[in-house]
Amino acid sequence: DAKTTQPNSMESNEEEPVHLPCNHSTISGTDYIHWYRQLPSQGPEYVIHGLTSNVNNRMASLAIAEDRKSSTLILHRATLRDAAVYYCILRDGDSSYKLIFGSGTRLLVRP
Amino acid sequence: GAVVSQHPSRVICKSGTSVKIECRSLDFQATTMFWYRQFPKQSLMLMATSNEGSKATYEQGVEKDKFLINHASLTLSTLTVTSAHPEDSSFYICSASTGTVFNYGYTFGSGTRLTVV
Numbered sequence: 001d002a003k004t005t006q007p008n009s010m011e012s013n014e015e016e017p018v019h020l021p022c023n024h025s026t027i028s029g030t031d032y033i034h035w036y037r038q039l040p041s042q043g044p045e046y047v048i049h050g051l052t053s054n055v056n057n058r059m060a061s062l063a064i065a066e067d068r069k070s071s072t073l074i075l076h077r078a079t080l081r082d083a084a085v086y087y088c089i090l091r092d093g094d095s096s097y098k099l100i101f102g103s104g105t106r107l108l109v110r111p
Numbered sequence: 112g113a114v115v116s117q118h119p120s121r122v123i124c125k126s127g128t129s130v131k132i133e134c135r136s137l138d139f140q141a142t143t144m145f146w147y148r149q150f151p152k153q154s155l156m157l158m159a160t161s162n163e164g165s166k167a168t169y170e171q172g173v174e175k176d177k178f179l180i181n182h183a184s185l186t187l188s189t190l191t192v193t194s195a196h197p198e199d200s201s202f203y204i205c206s207a208s209t210g211t212v213f214n215y216g217y218t219f220g221s222g223t224r225l226t227v228v
Contacts (some may be wrong), residue, residue, distance in 0.1 A: 034217070036217075036219075038155075041202075041222070041224070042221055042222065043115075043117070043204045043205075043206070043219035043220050043221050043222045044155070044204070044206075044219045045219070046216055046217060046218065046219075049216065087154070097143065097208055098145065098157060098160060099145070099157070099206070099217055100157060101147075101154045101155040101156070101157075102154060103154050104154060
């Protein structure tokens, strides 16, 4: 399984943008880049995913490097409710469609 | 949007007994569901892939006879922890996939906290 590398933790001030990096140098051509977040004692929540082009939705933006070896999740204005563990995951490139979670980045948002 | 319901949210059982956890897709059909386990302050660990109408595929190191998975319909998968012991205490989470082959989104249940005493 292709692996991802994320910082263990990051901090941000409320209402400021947050850029969460993810390295995935062994990504294959058919791997989708998924981002999920998990609040305490809850199941993960889908944030965004993409393949090659940058993606935007109501929650966040995903910026994918041209060589696809890294990506950045962008929260445009962090709120206290965005404090969570963010996971960058490569959807398994074969037919099994498994999501293998790494250790993620714990985002702390300061009021 | 797609909703996955997991029940119960919390369960306490005695050592040696079995516990069943249900995972339902409420507004879509899920041919494939996934079961994860999460220990405190750790990431999610994939236990098995549940396929409707066929046997589940277990990850390496997961005992299939201890963690029985049944996916009898397109909207329901169950995980039974048999002969539970305190070390099985954990947060169990299911997920289901929606969408097309190349555009999979995954929806997760809210998790079940199992405590074995």
